[in-house]
Amino acid sequence: MKKQLQPFQFVQITQEVQHVISAYKSVNDSKVVGVLQLDLIKLLDELSIKLEPVVEKMLEVVMEKNCTHERASKALQSLKTLVEPFPEMDxxxxxxxxxxxxxxxxxxxxxxxxxxxxxxxxxxxxxxxxxxxxxxxxxxxxxxxxxxxxxxxxxxxxxxxxxxxxxxxxxxxxxxxxxxxxxxxxxxxxxxxxxxxxxxxxxxxxxxxxxxxxx
Structure with a gap:
């Protein structure tokens, strides 16, 4: 699979996902939650990976209002197939x-x-x-x-x-x-x-x- 992300971009996505999951537990206003979800989708769109199958599967999990940090973390692991890791050096x-x-x-x-x-x-x-x-x-x-x-x-x-x-x-x-x-x-x-x-x-x-x- 083509490597489309740098490690710092994977961190960006991880942080946005964490914001969304935290909002499910602490924010009662559905509009605020919706804005955070849209921010995540916008970021994925800017990184040109929104339509990647692994990203779509991750979003299915994260967009559920009962999603936990643990489930979201597991879903994020699949995105590593898109990340160019720091090279191991001899x-x-x-x-x-x-x-x-x-x-x-x-x-x-x-x-x-x-x-x-x-x-x-x-x-x-x-x-x-x-x-x-x-x-x-x-x-x-x-x-x-x-x-x-x-x-x-x-x-x-x-x-x-x-x-x-x-x-x-x-x-x-x-x-x-x-x-x-x-x-x-x-x-x-x-x-x-x-x-x-x-x-x-x-x-x-x-x-x-x-x-x-x-x-």
């Missing part, structure tokens, strides 16, 4: 993205749901470091930096939602200055999997990468 591919690192700490596994991963992030807890692999302009960029061990409540620069965050900082060679370096930092989610599950628009991730990589 050590050689990862090494190319982190050429400046003498010893790369590789991901322990790739069992996380790659259909909801717009970027890939993992931790080197022993050295208080974090690795990020991020798509950028039809290629992938590797970011390796310090992850402050202090957890904070704040706005993540990547998903742009309030969550448990810490300062992530990278060292950049200063422009035109031999041997001099400067640091760039930003608050990001400590848990990259949870962060990805909140990304419904990649623009904040793109800005984050630009800021962290441009000297």
């Amino acid at each position: 050590e050689k591919q990862i090494d190319k993205l982190f050429k400046k690192q003498k010893k790369v700490q590789y991901p322990s596994d790739w069992t996380t749901d790659r259909y909801q991963q717009t970027y890939w992030g993992w931790d080197d807890f022993g050295n208080q470091k974090k690795y990020l692999i991020v798509p950028q302009k039809n290629r992938y960029v590797g970011l390796h930096g310090d992850m402050d061990p202090q957890p904070l409540n704040g706005l993540c620069a990547i998903c742009h939602e309030l969550s448990t965050v810490s300062m992530f900082s990278v060292k950049l060679k200063a422009r035109g200055a031999a041997g001099n370096y400067t640091k760039r930092g930003n608050l990001i989610c400590r848990n990259s999997t949870e962060c990805n599950a909140r990304i419904n628009d990649p623009k904040h991730l793109e800005r984050f990468v630009d800021y962290m990589t441009n000297r």
